[in-house]
Amino acid sequence: MSVLTGLVIAGLIGVLLDITEIPAGGAIGAFVGGLVAALLLYAGRGKTTIIGFLVGLFSFPVELTILMGVVTSNLYTPPQVPEIPWSVLLVALVATLLIQIMGGTIGGLLGGIIRHPSPGTEVPNPPPSPQCPEKYCIQCGAGLANGTSICHACGAKQPS
Numbered sequence: 001m002s003v004l005t006g007l008v009i010a011g012l013i014g015v016l017l018d019i020t021e022i023p024a025g026g027a028i029g030a031f032v033g034g035l036v037a038a039l040l041l042y043a044g045r046g047k048t049t050i051i052g053f054l055v056g057l058f059s060f061p062v063e064l065t066i067l068m069g070v071v072t073s074n075l076y077t078p079p080q081v082p083e084i085p086w087s088v089l090l091v092a093l094v095a096t097l098l099i100q101i102m103g104g105t106i107g108g109l110l111g112g113i114i115r116h117p118s119p120g121t122e123v124p125n126p127p128p129s130p131q132c133p134e135k136y137c138i139q140c141g142a143g144l145a146n147g148t149s150i151c152h153a154c155g156a157k158q159p160s
């Protein structure tokens with residue numbers, strides 16, 4: 001489901017950027033699509049990367065289909081391109097596909113990272129506070145930080 005949503009978004013953005021003649025529009029579309037799909041999926045990084053890859057892979061035919069639809073309904077006329085040999089066109093198509101897969105995969109990976117920050121980026125060792133005591137006073141039971149020798153509540157000496 002999230003893949004489908006990502007695909008539609010990737011296709012729409014890709015076509016929109018292509019029409020406005022922004023270079024690598026498809027790749028940007030795939031990237032955003034992969035990112036959105038990953039965010040919707042709410043899964044681990046490995047899974048979202050695969051989802052992003054799929055979005056990137058399939059966003060190309062989806063984008064092409066939308067573009068065809070827009071062109072055939074006369075909403076948009078593509079600029080006249082000079083005769084391009086098939087071999088060049090094929091290379092361009094493969095390159096575009098690879099870039100879109102890359103965009104989608106990076107988007108998916110990024111979505112996974114946003115959803116699941118690595119342990120290193122999480123709040124490092126919160127300072128000891130009464131809400132999260134490391135030990136308790138032997139006399140009054142007040143929460144104390146590790147290494148506290150005198151209880152701040154009752155003044156009792158704590159065993160080390």
Ligand SMILES: [Zn+2]
Pocket residue numbers: 137138139140141142151152153154155156
């Ligand atoms: Zn105490």
